[in-house]
Amino acid sequence: MSDPLVQVRDLEVHFPIRRGLLFSREVGAVRAVDGVSLDIDAGSTLGLVGESGCGKSTLGRAMLRLAPVTRGSVRFDGTDVAGLSGERLRSMRQNMQMVFQDPMASLNPRQSVETILTEPLRAHGIPYDATRVRRLLDQVGLPASAARKYPHEFSGGQRQRIGIARAVALEPRFVIADEPVSALDVSIQAQVLNLLDDLQEELGLTYLVIAHDLAVVRHMADEVAVMYLGGIVEQAGADDLYASPTHPYTRSLMSAVPVPDPAVEASRERIILQGDLPSPANPPSGCTFHTRCPFRQESRCHDERPELREVFPGHRVACHWAEEISSGAIGPHEVALTDLEAD
C-alpha cells in the first residue's frame, strides 16, 4: 500500500472574534474546523457531508490554504501544505484545484472563456496554444466555439462545465469540488456528476466532494466522512456507511433525505432532530451533538468528548455508545426542547 495522496492531521481553523475599537482583543473564536484528520488515497473520491455551518467548506478551503490554518498539517504527497508560503505554496497549487458551487460568482463576467481557461496556465508560466483550449473544452463537452464567448452566454450547467475545465486546466492531481451541483437545476445535475466521473477516470484525479446532499455524495464517493460542528463524527466506505450508519447524527441525516418513491417514503423509519445547529463559537460541552441527540445517555455524553475511533474495521465513529446503538441495545428517545434552549 502506498501512502495516501492527501493526509490531514488534527487540522484546526479558528476564526477569532474581536472586541474593542482601539485596542481590539480576542474574546473568543469560531471553531469552524476543530481537529479533523482524514486520508484520501490517490485516484479515489472522499465525500464530505454536513449541513450548512458544519465547517465542511472551510475544511476544503483550508486544505488548499484558501482559509488560514490555525493548527495541524495538510500533507499533499508528503509535503506539508500548511507550512508552505510564497512561491513554494503557489507552485504547489498547480496540483490542487477547486470547483466552486456557484459558477456565476466564480467566473469573471468580463473575461472570455478562453481567457478564463488560460489564466491558470499563464499564472504558472505554462506555454499553451489554441489546441490546448480546444482540448479542454472538448473534455468538458463544450464546442470549440465556446472559447470566444462570455459566461453570461451560457446556461448554468454549461457554466459549471467551464468552472470544471478551469480546474483541470493545470492537470492537477487533486480536485476539491465544493457543492458542484447544488446551484443547478435537477435535470442538469446528473450531466455534471457524470462529467466529474468521466474526468476522474480519464485524468486519474483524486476528488474531495463536499456536499450537503447525501444522495449526490453516495453517487460519487468511495469513502464518506460526515461532519458536525467542526468535527468528523463518522467515516466509512460509502457502501458501509449507507448500509449501516452508526452515529446518531448520520442516522438522522440519512432518514431526513426525501426519496422520490412513495413506497419508500411511507415505510421508512424517520428520526427527526429537534432544534438547530448550535453556534460553533460556543459549542456544547462533551459530545457536540449531545444537545440534539435522540440516543443521548446521562452525563457521559455531556462531560466527555468522544474520540473518532474505529468501531468496525474501516468504520470510524465518534460516539461513546456506537456499539450499543448499532446492536440496538440503546434506542432513540424524545429530546425535550428545553434542553436545547439551555445550551
Place this chain on the structure above:
Amino acid sequence: MSRARTATRPDEPLLSVRDLSVRFGLRGQESFAAVDEVSFDINPGQHLAIVGESGSGKSVTALAVMGLLPSRGVQVSGEVLYRGTDLLTCDRRAMSRLRGSEIAMVFQDPMTSLNPVVTIGRQVAEVVQRHLKVSRSEAFERGVDLLTRVGIPDAGRRMKEYPHQLSGGMRQRVLIAIGLACEPKLLIADEPTTALDVTIQAQVLEVLKELVADTDAALLMITHDLGVVAGLCDDVRVMYSGRIVESADRDRLFAEPRHPYTGGLLRSIPRLDSPRGQRLTPIPGSPTQTIPWEQGCAFAPRCAHRADQCTDSAPPLEQSEGRALRCFHPLTGAASQQEAP
C-alpha cells in the same frame, strides 16, 4: 380524517383553475407566456403538488392564484374559481379578505418575506387581528399558541424578537404559523423548504404535514423536489416551460411515469437507495432550450423519443386511465417501468 369538513361539499373542488395563462411583456413588445393553459382542481383536504424546474412557471401559477402578480406588464387570463368566486375578477377588498383567512401562502425565503424591522409577535398577531377581529392582547396570546404549535420553544420570548434573531428553520416555522393562523381552507406553499438544511427540512415538513392534517386544509405544494412530493402529496402536476405535461396521482406517477420529461427527471436524480456507482441517465441540454408551444412540444429539443410530429405541432393534453398527458410519443408502460430506477 374523521372530522367533518365544513362548508364545502367534498365532491365540489375548493379551488378550480381553468385555462390560466400569464403573459409577461410591456406594451409594444412581444409578450412571453410564463404560464400557458394551466388547469387543475384542488378538493378540500387534498394535497396537490406542482413540480417543475426553474422557469417552468410553477411559482407564477401560485402568485396568479393569490393575486400577487404586479398589474403592469402582466396579462392574466383564464379563471381561478375559489368556491365559485373568480379570484381574477373579484374586487381587491374581497380578495384581501380571502387572502390570509381562506387562502394563505408560505414563501420560499423567510428572510425576505418577513419584515426585518417588525417583531415576530406583531407579524403573527397582525393576521389574527385583521381577520378574526380580536383584541391586541388576545391576538398576542393566539400568536404564542401558534408558535408553540409549530414547535418554537419559549414562544413568549420569541414573539418579542426580530426575524434576524431566529435561525432559518425557525423563520420558516414562523411563516407557517402566519400562514395557518386563521385556519385557511387552502395553503399554498412555494418551495417552503428549499432554503433549509435536510434535517431542518425534515422538521419543517413534519410540522407542515401535521398542521395541515389538524386543520383539514388543502395544500398546494410548489416544488422542484420529487422526494418531497413522494412523502407529502396525493396528486402531482408536472410543469415544463409553462404548461402541464403530465398529471397523475402520486403512486401512478412515480411507479409509471409516462411523459419523457417526468421519466427523465426520475432517472436523473441520484438516489439514496440506489446502488453506488450506477451511472446516472441525465436529460440532455438545459431547460432554456425550448421551442414555443405553438410550434411544437417545448421539451422536444431535449427528448430522446422525439419524432418529426413533435416539432411540427403542439401535443394536446389528453386524458386517459386516470392521468393526463401532453405527449405524442409517451413512454409505454413496460418501458417506463424498466427504465425507472
